[in-house]
Amino acid sequence: MAKRDKDAGQRGRANGRRAGDRGHYGRLSRERVLATALELVDREGLSALSMRRVGAELGVEAMALYRYARSKDALLDGLVEALYLELEDDLADTDATRVPVADGPAWRAELHRIAQATYRVALAHPHVVPLLATRMLAVPLARRPLAVLKDHERVLTLLEEQAGLDEKGASAAFRAFSSWVLGYIFVELRAMVDNPEEPDPAFRLGLHRMPAQELPRLRRTAPSLAEHGGVRGLAAGLDALLDAELGRP
Amino acid sequence: MAKRDKDAGQRGRANGRRAGDRGHYGRLSRERVLATALELVDREGLSALSMRRVGAELGVEAMALYRYARSKDALLDGLVEALYLELEDDLADTDATRVPVADGPAWRAELHRIAQATYRVALAHPHVVPLLATRMLAVPLARRPLAVLKDHERVLTLLEEQAGLDEKGASAAFRAFSSWVLGYIFVELRAMVDNPEEPDPAFRLGLHRMPAQELPRLRRTAPSLAEHGGVRGLAAGLDALLDAELGRP
DNA sequence: GCAAAATATTTACGATGTATCCGTACATTT
DNA sequence: AAATGTACGGATACATCGTAAATATTTTGC
Numbered sequence: 001m002a003k004r005d006k007d008a009g010q011r012g013r014a015n016g017r018r019a020g021d022r023g024h025y026g027r028l029s030r031e032r033v034l035a036t037a038l039e040l041v042d043r044e045g046l047s048a049l050s051m052r053r054v055g056a057e058l059g060v061e062a063m064a065l066y067r068y069a070r071s072k073d074a075l076l077d078g079l080v081e082a083l084y085l086e087l088e089d090d091l092a093d094t095d096a097t098r099v100p101v102a103d104g105p106a107w108r109a110e111l112h113r114i115a116q117a118t119y120r121v122a123l124a125h126p127h128v129v130p131l132l133a134t135r136m137l138a139v140p141l142a143r144r145p146l147a148v149l150k151d152h153e154r155v156l157t158l159l160e161e162q163a164g165l166d167e168k169g170a171s172a173a174f175r176a177f178s179s180w181v182l183g184y185i186f187v188e189l190r191a192m193v194d195n196p197e198e199p200d201p202a203f204r205l206g207l208h209r210m211p212a213q214e215l216p217r218l219r220r221t222a223p224s225l226a227e228h229g230g231v232r233g234l235a236a237g238l239d240a241l242l243d244a245e246l247g248r249p
Numbered sequence: 250m251a252k253r254d255k256d257a258g259q260r261g262r263a264n265g266r267r268a269g270d271r272g273h274y275g276r277l278s279r280e281r282v283l284a285t286a287l288e289l290v291d292r293e294g295l296s297a298l299s300m301r302r303v304g305a306e307l308g309v310e311a312m313a314l315y316r317y318a319r320s321k322d323a324l325l326d327g328l329v330e331a332l333y334l335e336l337e338d339d340l341a342d343t344d345a346t347r348v349p350v351a352d353g354p355a356w357r358a359e360l361h362r363i364a365q366a367t368y369r370v371a372l373a374h375p376h377v378v379p380l381l382a383t384r385m386l387a388v389p390l391a392r393r394p395l396a397v398l399k400d401h402e403r404v405l406t407l408l409e410e411q412a413g414l415d416e417k418g419a420s421a422a423f424r425a426f427s428s429w430v431l432g433y434i435f436v437e438l439r440a441m442v443d444n445p446e447e448p449d450p451a452f453r454l455g456l457h458r459m460p461a462q463e464l465p466r467l468r469r470t471a472p473s474l475a476e477h478g479g480v481r482g483l484a485a486g487l488d489a490l491l492d493a494e495l496g497r498p
Numbered sequence: 499g500c501a502a503a504a505t506a507t508t509t510a511c512g513a514t515g516t517a518t519c520c521g522t523a524c525a526t527t528t
Numbered sequence: 529a530a531a532t533g534t535a536c537g538g539a540t541a542c543a544t545c546g547t548a549a550a551t552a553t554t555t556t557g558c
Binding site: 130156182 | 375378379387390395399401416424428429431432437440457471482
């Protein structure tokens with residue numbers, strides 16, 4: 001893709017912008033469009049994302065975006081891509097906080113590092129996370145953004161090359177890894193608080209709305225349920241799954 | 250559309266239906282609306298779901314639906330509810346195929362039964378599954394459909410009452426259980442096939458679209474990755490997680 | 499049979515995704 | 529420097545969407 005602009009050579013010189021008068025910010029670009037869309041979604045949620053809105057944010061008509069995303073769905077895929085690009089950065093950053101990693105082989109630690117980076121990036125953009133479900137169901141593997149595929153490749157390589165699994169085993173482990181990380185993130189992001197103002201925990205959770213007769217346990221346990229498992233919980237489950245998938249460390 | 254007959258006479262006693270000519274089926278009801286919406290989504294996907302469309306399907310104007318769902322979002326929540334109601338039925342059905350359950354305490358088998366029933370119901374309505382992510386992020390616990398909460402209650406009760414966990418422990422186990430089941434279903438539903446017509450597996454997956462240089466492993470492993478883990482995989486991971494969360498059986 | 503309540507229709511509005519056509523400013527060639 | 533091709537963004541238009549408000553119709557209770 002992106003194969004037509006032959007020159008691309010410098011196009012306005014350096015920055016002497018002055019086109020139409022629309023752009024205090026110079027020309028559009030896929031990066032600029034995606035960054036703006038991501039910002040908007042982070043700020044106001046997925047439902048605020050419309051072509052016109054993103055256009056406005058960029059000082060441009062909605063139709064101008066179609067040069068950089070062939071449809072709104074493509075824009076959504078772009079958001080997913082942006083997320084995975086951020087993940088790549090995060091992983092390249094060697095300083096990235098690496099939290100509680102049980103000892104064991106290097107590939108295991110690396111899987112934890114990936115899982116935790118994914119967790120961090122996802123929590124940083126909660127409104128984008130639903131797209132991880134939606135778009136992955138809509139877009140077949142081979143058509144997913146490159147950044148997504150590179151992430152898959154990275155995990156697969158660890159499993160096949162370093163953990164020494166064969167194709168079958170690596171596939172199973174890969175599925176388990178993805179399922180756990182994704183599911184964990186979703187559950188962590190589920191809305192729990194009903195009324196953030198309220199100081200009393202029970203009211204904050206809106207427990208008074210739940211029929212006490214039928215849901216005694218849930219009512220009692222809800223406050224504890226509302227807490228986050230954090231990276232600890234993520235790591236614990238991952239270890240459990242890896243142990244089962246490949247034998248203990 | 251269809252607005253000609255003014256007569257509309259009385260619309261039938263008992264069942265001698267004959268109203269307007271809209272309703273071969275009598276009055277609207279929440280159940281009818283949800284069932285129709287679910288059918289439509291199963292048949293044509295989430296994007297085909299619009300108030301007007303559901304209305305048309307029922308021989309009714311779009312606005313008529315608003316008596317049974319206060320907004321489109323509420324309708325979506327209704328679909329989630331419908332899914333969980335089906336799950337309840339499935340679980341009540343003692344004949345429901347209970348597949349490979351490791352031996353161990355009864356509550357463990359029961360958790361497997363719930364997981365597998367959830368899996369079955371979800372795979373039966375793949376287009377609805379994204380809503381499990383979307384709506385759960387949008388609707389706080391206390392406002393979720395009763396059927397959803399009853400499912401939570403059921404799992405929690407098993408963990409606290411039968412497995413003997415305290416609140417903290419049960420919460421952690423509950424989160425692990427939900428994460429795994431949900432994540433597993435999502436990964437299982439991810440689109441893999443690019444071109445269903447194609448007989449050759451590699452082409453069917455559209456592997457020729459993926460850059461070979463950067464993704465050698467993924468290309469090689471994709472066919473195996475495209476296979477389903479099925480209930481076996483679901484059960485295996487669940488056992489691993491439960492072992493870790495409560496000690497081996 | 500009739501008033502009251504429940505249910506469905508009409509009409510209307512603003513927002514959305516996107517197809518199509520048009521202008522314009524720059525890059526390259528002459 | 530003038531001409532020209534082309535990438536880029538704007539303008540306009542349309543079908544569809546969710547839904548508020550007012551209206552019409554049917555059902556129900558007495």
